[in-house]
Amino acid sequence: MTFRKPHKLGTHLGALREDGAVLDLAAVDPALAGGNMPAFIAGGAPALQHARAALARAPVAEDAVLCAPIPRPPKNIFCVGKNYHEHAKEFAGSGFDASAKEVVPEAPVVFSKPATAIIATGETIPAHLDPTGSTDYEGELAVVIGQGGRGIPAATALKHVFGYTIVNDVTARTLQHRHRQWVLGKGIDGFCPMGPAILTADAVPDPKALRVVTHVNGEKRQDAPVADLIFDIPTLIAAISAGITLEPGDVIATGTPVGVGIGFTPPQFLKAGDVVRVEVAGIGVLENPVG
Numbered sequence: 001m002t003f004r005k006p007h008k009l010g011t012h013l014g015a016l017r018e019d020g021a022v023l024d025l026a027a028v029d030p031a032l033a034g035g036n037m038p039a040f041i042a043g044g045a046p047a048l049q050h051a052r053a054a055l056a057r058a059p060v061a062e063d064a065v066l067c068a069p070i071p072r073p074p075k076n077i078f079c080v081g082k083n084y085h086e087h088a089k090e091f092a093g094s095g096f097d098a099s100a101k102e103v104v105p106e107a108p109v110v111f112s113k114p115a116t117a118i119i120a121t122g123e124t125i126p127a128h129l130d131p132t133g134s135t136d137y138e139g140e141l142a143v144v145i146g147q148g149g150r151g152i153p154a155a156t157a158l159k160h161v162f163g164y165t166i167v168n169d170v171t172a173r174t175l176q177h178r179h180r181q182w183v184l185g186k187g188i189d190g191f192c193p194m195g196p197a198i199l200t201a202d203a204v205p206d207p208k209a210l211r212v213v214t215h216v217n218g219e220k221r222q223d224a225p226v227a228d229l230i231f232d233i234p235t236l237i238a239a240i241s242a243g244i245t246l247e248p249g250d251v252i253a254t255g256t257p258v259g260v261g262i263g264f265t266p267p268q269f270l271k272a273g274d275v276v277r278v279e280v281a282g283i284g285v286l287e288n289p290v291g
Helices: 037-042 044-055 085-092 154-160 173-179 233-241
Strands: 002-004 012-016 022-024 077-081 109-113 118-120 139-145 161-168 192-200 211-216 219-225 251-253 275-280 284-289
Touching: 012 044, 012 192, 037 044, 109 233, 139 211, 139 233, 139 275, 154 161, 154 233, 161 251, 161 275, 161 284, 192 284, 233 251
Parallel strands: 077 251, 118 192
Antiparallel strands: 002 012, 012 022, 077 109, 139 161, 139 251, 161 192, 211 219, 211 275, 275 284
């Protein structure tokens, strides 16, 4: 995970304990100083070994403020649309899917969100930046690339995964519909909460067993296993890397399950004062107020 200290510049690498305490790894191992998560990930197994060796001796950073695990990925965040069967049907029937030719896509629908959209858990989703008042939530499992490459085959794709985190693919639905291409509706500043930490791939023998659960103001809206993906994680990595080189620290948000705001009649869009909580067991909780 990545954290900062109040009123100080720079970020630090840490580990998030189950009780929520932040452990400062660089305090016991100078090799982990700097707070650059993509550079740490690029260090491969030796860097991870350093971090694990420091874990037992790392002090609690009492004043730590959580940042997004990767505040600045090497590229825009890769996102996948309509990648759960029931959500694809939900979206097609919502009236907001202006570009669809089929309910269930024949190939992954990939778009991106800029790094300026990334915020940390606890930060406010700036729904006031959506002039149309149609801000919606999309809880998602996100894949963090470890070993990069181009032309990665699906059969070996999971070997290229460093770990997993959570993303909320916040969306201005009217803008998404109006502009056909989705980046303007999904790339608004602050519309990509990410966190709270990265769960390393060796702790997730089967990512399909993970489950994405989203609550809005305490009401459960989404609850689905990653096994329900139309295009699974190896397929997504293979499709994206076919012509684009993936780099350590790149992030792929895998898609959202059924239960988003546009699926209700009338739609239940986010408003100031709401709280969105996305949880994946093992990774933790990504929770953000709406403003």
